[in-house]
Amino acid sequence: MTTPLSHYLVLSALLFSVGFAGAVLRRNVILVLIGIELMLNAANLNFIGFWRYGAHPEALTGVMFAIFSIAIAAAEAAVGLALVIAIYRHRRTVQVDQFNSLKG
Amino acid sequence: MPSDITFYLLAALTLAGAVAAMSLRNIVHCVLCAAGAFAGLAGIYLQLNAEFVGVAQLLVYVGAVAILLVFTILLTHGADVKLGSALISSGWKTGLAISALVLVCLVVPVLTSPGLRHEAASGVVAPMMQKIGEQLMGQCVLPLETTGLLLTAALLGAVVIAMNDKTAAGPKTGVPPNHEAGKEPGLR
Numbered sequence: 001m002t003t004p005l006s007h008y009l010v011l012s013a014l015l016f017s018v019g020f021a022g023a024v025l026r027r028n029v030i031l032v033l034i035g036i037e038l039m040l041n042a043a044n045l046n047f048i049g050f051w052r053y054g055a056h057p058e059a060l061t062g063v064m065f066a067i068f069s070i071a072i073a074a075a076e077a078a079v080g081l082a083l084v085i086a087i088y089r090h091r092r093t094v095q096v097d098q099f100n101s102l103k104g
Numbered sequence: 105m106p107s108d109i110t111f112y113l114l115a116a117l118t119l120a121g122a123v124a125a126m127s128l129r130n131i132v133h134c135v136l137c138a139a140g141a142f143a144g145l146a147g148i149y150l151q152l153n154a155e156f157v158g159v160a161q162l163l164v165y166v167g168a169v170a171i172l173l174v175f176t177i178l179l180t181h182g183a184d185v186k187l188g189s190a191l192i193s194s195g196w197k198t199g200l201a202i203s204a205l206v207l208v209c210l211v212v213p214v215l216t217s218p219g220l221r222h223e224a225a226s227g228v229v230a231p232m233m234q235k236i237g238e239q240l241m242g243q244c245v246l247p248l249e250t251t252g253l254l255l256t257a258a259l260l261g262a263v264v265i266a267m268n269d270k271t272a273a274g275p276k277t278g279v280p281p282n283h284e285a286g287k288e289p290g291l292r
Binding site for chain 2: 025027051060063
């Protein structure tokens with residue numbers, strides 16, 4: 001393990017930025033969801049990196065947080081994609097710039 | 105150092121997958137590239153001695169979330185790529201500037217902080233799975249139960265939201281009202 005911790009953190013920052021750019025820039029709502037998932041994964045990588053390089057890796061705090069984070073991200077993906085299907089049934093589109101009305 | 109090479113290969117795979125997932129035109133290709141990025145992250149977790157999280161990442165993201173995304177794309181006809189339609193939103197310059205700003209704000213403190221250059225401790229906790237199980241059943245039992253409740257609620261909520269309500273909307277229940285009805289009868 002000779003890679004310093006900062007390399008993992010830089011990778012995580014790059015991943016977060018790519019996910020953020022995708023979530024902000026793309027017009028397709030499914031790609032927005034993928035961007036959000038990439039951002040969550042970047043946060044998970046930070047948790048694991050700080051856990052492994054921390055002073056007390058036997059306490060398993062980062063691992064626990066990453067496990068719960070993965071579970072909640074799965075729930076978020078399921079609900080988000082269900083919302084996409086429900087909106088598509090009403091609006092016949094998946095482009096976010098056409099979701100401009102709250103009235104069904 | 106072999107672990108260095110492993111890390112850089114996996115990091116390149118992850119970043120390439122993420123960039124391709126956010127920039128390709130065909131959405132199915134985007135989801136497959138995102139699955140590649142998730143798999144690379146799982147490899148990095150394994151390389152960091154977090155075996156349980158790595159395998160959970162493979163199961164949840166590469167297995168479940170990618171399949172869910174592909175199903176959603178097929179259910180919403182998202183794979184029909186229209187030539188000439190805009191891929192990105194109209195205010196893309198502002199979004200790109202903000203994401204570049206976020207990247208700078210994250211990378212600069214990491215690279216200038218002196219406390220992040222040290223290497224990891226060599227002795228790792230060996231029987232990690234047993235300790236994870238003990239922690240999940242001991243110290244973290246309340247979060248575990250809450251996560252189970254949340255997953256149940258999310259599952260039910262996803263089914264209820266995506267369910268085709270046959271009572272509310274009259275013309276939307278049977279054949280879809282637009283021109284796609286004749287072309288693809290099996291999808292609805």
